[in-house]
Amino acid sequence: MSTAIVAEPSGFSLPKSQLNAVRWNLYFGFAVLAVGVVMGLEQALNYDRVGIIQHYPVVKSYYQGLTIHGVCNALVLTTAFANGFITLTTARGLGRKLNNALVQAAWWTLFVGSLMAAYAMLVGKASVLYTFYPPLRADWTFYLGLALVVISSWLISAAQLAALREWRREHPGARVPLLAFMSIATYVMWDIASAGLAVEVVVLLLPWSLGLLPGVDPMLSRTLFWFTGHPIVYFWLLPIYVSWYGLIPRQTGGVLFSDTLTRVAFVLFILLVPVGFHHQFVDPGVSQGMKFTVATLTFAIFFPSLMTAFAVMYALEIAGRRRGGGGRIGWFFKIPWSDPSVAAQVLAMIAFLLGGISGLMNGSFTMNLEIHNTAFIPGHFHLTIGCAVALSYVGIAYWLIPYLEGRELWSPRAALVQAFSYFFGVMIFSHGLMAGGVMGMPRRTDMVHASYWLPEWRIPGIMTAIGGSLMFASMMLFFLIVVMTVSAGRKVQPGDLPFTATVQPPPTAGWQPRLDRLSYWVLASVALSLAVYGPFLVAHFPPNLASAGLLYP
Amino acid sequence: MERYERAFLAASAVVLVIFLAALAYSSVAMGIHLPSHNAMIHYQAGDKLRMVLRHTPPFDHLGVREIAPGKYQAVVIGRVWDFMPSEIDVPVGAEVSFVATSADVIHGFFIAGTRVNMMLIPGYVSEFDYRFTRPGEYLLICEEYCGHLHHTMSGKVVVK
Numbered sequence: 001m002s003t004a005i006v007a008e009p010s011g012f013s014l015p016k017s018q019l020n021a022v023r024w025n026l027y028f029g030f031a032v033l034a035v036g037v038v039m040g041l042e043q044a045l046n047y048d049r050v051g052i053i054q055h056y057p058v059v060k061s062y063y064q065g066l067t068i069h070g071v072c073n074a075l076v077l078t079t080a081f082a083n084g085f086i087t088l089t090t091a092r093g094l095g096r097k098l099n100n101a102l103v104q105a106a107w108w109t110l111f112v113g114s115l116m117a118a119y120a121m122l123v124g125k126a127s128v129l130y131t132f133y134p135p136l137r138a139d140w141t142f143y144l145g146l147a148l149v150v151i152s153s154w155l156i157s158a159a160q161l162a163a164l165r166e167w168r169r170e171h172p173g174a175r176v177p178l179l180a181f182m183s184i185a186t187y188v189m190w191d192i193a194s195a196g197l198a199v200e201v202v203v204l205l206l207p208w209s210l211g212l213l214p215g216v217d218p219m220l221s222r223t224l225f226w227f228t229g230h231p232i233v234y235f236w237l238l239p240i241y242v243s244w245y246g247l248i249p250r251q252t253g254g255v256l257f258s259d260t261l262t263r264v265a266f267v268l269f270i271l272l273v274p275v276g277f278h279h280q281f282v283d284p285g286v287s288q289g290m291k292f293t294v295a296t297l298t299f300a301i302f303f304p305s306l307m308t309a310f311a312v313m314y315a316l317e318i319a320g321r322r323r324g325g326g327g328r329i330g331w332f333f334k335i336p337w338s339d340p341s342v343a344a345q346v347l348a349m350i351a352f353l354l355g356g357i358s359g360l361m362n363g364s365f366t367m368n369l370e371i372h373n374t375a376f377i378p379g380h381f382h383l384t385i386g387c388a389v390a391l392s393y394v395g396i397a398y399w400l401i402p403y404l405e406g407r408e409l410w411s412p413r414a415a416l417v418q419a420f421s422y423f424f425g426v427m428i429f430s431h432g433l434m435a436g437g438v439m440g441m442p443r444r445t446d447m448v449h450a451s452y453w454l455p456e457w458r459i460p461g462i463m464t465a466i467g468g469s470l471m472f473a474s475m476m477l478f479f480l481i482v483v484m485t486v487s488a489g490r491k492v493q494p495g496d497l498p499f500t501a502t503v504q505p506p507p508t509a510g511w512q513p514r515l516d517r518l519s520y521w522v523l524a525s526v527a528l529s530l531a532v533y534g535p536f537l538v539a540h541f542p543p544n545l546a547s548a549g550l551l552y553p
Numbered sequence: 554m555e556r557y558e559r560a561f562l563a564a565s566a567v568v569l570v571i572f573l574a575a576l577a578y579s580s581v582a583m584g585i586h587l588p589s590h591n592a593m594i595h596y597q598a599g600d601k602l603r604m605v606l607r608h609t610p611p612f613d614h615l616g617v618r619e620i621a622p623g624k625y626q627a628v629v630i631g632r633v634w635d636f637m638p639s640e641i642d643v644p645v646g647a648e649v650s651f652v653a654t655s656a657d658v659i660h661g662f663f664i665a666g667t668r669v670n671m672m673l674i675p676g677y678v679s680e681f682d683y684r685f686t687r688p689g690e691y692l693l694i695c696e697e698y699c700g701h702l703h704h705t706m707s708g709k710v711v712v713k
Contacts, residue, residue, distance in 0.1 A: 061701055129698050135658050135675065136700065214598040218659055219674055261558065281587050282670050284677035288580075288589045295576060299569045306565040310558065365576045366585040369668040373661055373696035440665025442696040450704040452692055454665060546598050547675050550633065550658050553700030 002255055003505035005178035005246055006497075007167070008095035013496070018091065021103045023404050025084030026397070028111065029077045030482060033390075036072030037475045039065045044429060044468020047375070047436065047461040051448035062446035063127045063553075070130030071121065071146075074236075074385060076114050079149050081393055082239045083110060083156050085400070086183045089242055090160050092497050093180025094167045098159040106155035113148025116141045125552045129444065131225065132205075134216040135549035140209040147201045150194050153235075157187035175506040176516045178259055179246045179499055185266040186238035188518050189231065192525050193273050196227030204543065217543035219285050223536060226276035227529075234269050236385050240392040241265075243345065244312045250500035251342050251399070252335045254319030259506040261311055263515040265304040270521045272301040274532040281368040286536070291365065293532060298363040305356055312349065315500070340415030344395030347423040348388045355383030358434065373444075375460070376437025379430045386471075387426040391419065394478055399498060401482060407489030415481055422474035429467025436460030588671040592678040594654060602675055603656040606630060611652055617641055620650075629653040631660035631673045633700050636693060639708035645688045651681045661696035664710055672697060685712040 006012075014022075042053050042065055059065045083106055091097050120126035120142035128136045132143075164176065164184055176184075200221050207213045249256045256262065277294035280286055320331025337343050358380040361367055371377065402409050409415060437443070441457045506512060514520065579585050594612075596605045606612040611628045616638050620626045625647050630637045632655065643649045653662050655673035662679065663670045671679040685691075695706035 063698065063701060063703070127701065133659050133697075136698075219677060222659070222674070258555075258558065280672075283672045284588055284591045284674060284679040285593070286589070288587060291587055291589075292577070292580070296573060299573050302569060303562075303565060307562065310561045310565075360572070364572070366579045366587065367576070369585070369587065369670045372670050373663065440663070440692070440694070442661075442663065442694050444698045444703075445696075446704040450707075452694065452707045454692060544597075544676065546596050546600060547602070548598075550700055553658075 002501035002503050003259070004499065004501045005256070005259075006093050006095060006499050007171075007177045007180070012092065012095045013494075014088065014091055015097055017100055018087070018097050018103060019404060021107050022084040022088050024107055025080045025087075025110070026400065026404070028114075029080030029084065029393075030397070030479070032072045032080065032114065033077045033475070034479055036069050036077065037472060039069035039072070041468060041472040043069060044472070045465045046447050047432065047441070047457075048465035049447050049453070049461065050465065058122055060124060061127060062448070063129065063444075064121065064124055066444065067127050067129050068121050071117055073390075074130055075146065075149060076110075076117070077393075078236045078385075078389070079153055080110055082186070082235065083107070083152060085396065086186060086239050086242065087156060087159070088400075088497070089246065090163065090180050090183040092499065093177045093183060094163055095177075096163055096167060098163050102155050102159035102162070106152045106159070109148050109155060110152035113145045113152065116145030116148065118145075120145065127553060131229070133225070134205060134208070134218050134221045135547040136553050137209060137216075137549040137551050139552065140206060143201050143206045143209055147198070147206065150198060150201075153187065153190060153194070157191050160184045160187055173508070175508060175513060178262060178502065178506065179242070181263060181516065182238070182242045182246060182266055185270060185518065186235070186242065188522060189238065189266075189270045189273065190235040192270070192522065192529065193231030193235065194228050196224040196276070197229070197232075200224035200228075208545075208549075213545055215545040215547045216549060217540065217545055218547050219283075220540045220543050222283075223277075223280065223286075223533075223540075226279040227274065227533060228276070229279060230276040231273045233381075233384065236389045238266070238269060240348070240389055241308060243392060243396050244308065244349065245315075246500060247396075247498050248312065248342065248345055248500075249315035249319065250498045251339065252316055252319035253322055254315045254317070254500075256315050256500045256502045257311065257318075258504050259502040260504065260512050260515070261307060262502075263506075263512070265307045265311070267515055267521050268301065268304040270518070271525050271528065272297055273525050274529040275301055277532070278363045278368070281365065282372045290532070290536065295363060295365040297532070299360070302356065302360055305352075309353070316346070338412075338416065340409070340412050340419055341395045341398035343416055344398065344419035344422075345392050347419055348391040348395065351383050351391065351423065351426060352388035354430075355380060355388055358383060371437050373442060374437035375433040375441040375443050375464075378443050379433030379437055382426055382433070383430050386430075387423065391422055391426075394419065394422070397482065401485050402489065402492070403494060403497070405486055405489065406491060406494040407485055408492050410481055410484035410489045414477060418474050418477045418481065421477070422471055425467050425470030425474055427467070428463050429471060432460045432463030432465075432467055436464065585668070586682075588679050588681055591680055594676050594678065596676065603632065606654065606656055612654065617643060617649075623647050625649045627651050629662070630656050631662060631695060631706070632656035633658060634695075634702040634706040636695070636706065636708040641693070641708065641710045643685060643710065643712055645685055645712050648682060648684050651683065653679050658699050659697050660699050660706070661694070663694045663696040665692040665694055667691065670696070685710075688712045
């Protein structure tokens, strides 16, 4: 009495060449994460004013390390993981492989782009942090490298859309399988959202860094950056939602209830792209009215995450009750907590509840004055990307690597220890940063050498250091598990993806089939973006390129 | 079950609308304003912004002055890597309007323990009104990364 969320529930497997592309993206992403995590330890200890950067090879300053940390973990890892994992879910959802040339090209583009950015950062020509606000100026290799990373995601999107078109031609009038719909919607959202960053880098920063433009417009660049810089978090989050909606119900022994609700949530993410101004609440040059409009849209985009909380929690409840859990919350303890993939992702969901609430605080217009650019912000986003997303990557890896390698997970017990220790590490770490932030502790500051310090930052700083150290140790255990699984896991027959089914099938008549017409939603989203950003862009055209900049600061 | 689904979604929407209404109240009725669109400083490629500011009011006279009885203006420039002036003295209980800008890259202007928090962007004038109700020494921090000595960019506000 339920409908599978893929086109071919049995008997489909991807060709080896495509699985290899998935594999390379995944392992490269985790290798990059390892570099980011090593940097992270130093940044966590920084808030307890313990300096260890002088013992690091190559890296010379706190800000160089922080740039590497942000670019590795937030830009390269996330794109690599999404490119790999979503290629797999799209292909599995449609029951057809994606265009091999595009998938291969995406991998090489990502790889070359990452190397270029890595070069610029490692030689110290790009200590501009991962937001790279001009007029701080990096080497051109940094900007071109990041542009290539973004372009790699567009190539995956093109491969998805080509496969979707072919699938539709073969299945006229059929609903797009839910797993494929979620995967494709993720990239369609990102195609729109990434336009701001693309224009900023390609039209302004890259020519400027090559000396082709006399200067740069800091306000325009920053606004284009944040046009992408907020919805980029949905590009981090939605691949995880694909897992939470599409796979976790099956992994826990439950089922997803509503097909329609799931699609509506993804469509809302496509629609509500223009929310980036809420990162500029305390900027001059942006009117209060624009700020309040965007605060409203920001609250609106909280709605699909509340839908997700409902839908995913219900799937978990079905699982817990099927497994004999009773009462109002008894079912929660009956879901298979001994499965490290499930435990990691359910812990990630709990972190996301807290991350969402703290994010709503950041987006709260006047409340933003209290916490803008304080340590509260990294406290918040280590709950979201640093735990909800990262710990879900880990949880997915706990079935995905065995699936890709045809090997059993090495030591599920160690994996459980890893998931729980990481979760508690983040809780301590983020509490430290958020508490410090409320007391005025700034983010992005070399506290070891700072010319100021307030005594009330001491306890939050210690918590940050302890929590961060636990996160570091836990991630090292994760890398050990990955290496041991790939090299020494017991060989087994490869299985299939743990895709779920929906209790309510996708209706083929009524208004619901229109949800699959992504082009409508793209048009609506572009129109809304122009309505919100149009006046600002018109006022800043042509750009005032008066600001000369500060080179590799 | 669809009934619960609808009820949950309706409740979610109501909660979000209540939150938004609270924010509108804080802004309109309690008068807490964000820094907003403001004056700009006109300069062109090739100009030294630092020189332009010397001849642009109010940045031609830095520091605190009384602009009306009980109302003060504190004019500050942020540059790599200090504030000019680095000490701002204001009377307790008076309304102080902080007017600031940057002479080079993007800086922050944040007085720890208060809601005085704004970005200083080259070419733009940032303004924020605040009333200190307790005397003491407050820490002024640049809270936006501005280059390799960013962590030395601080000052103090002395409220007497």
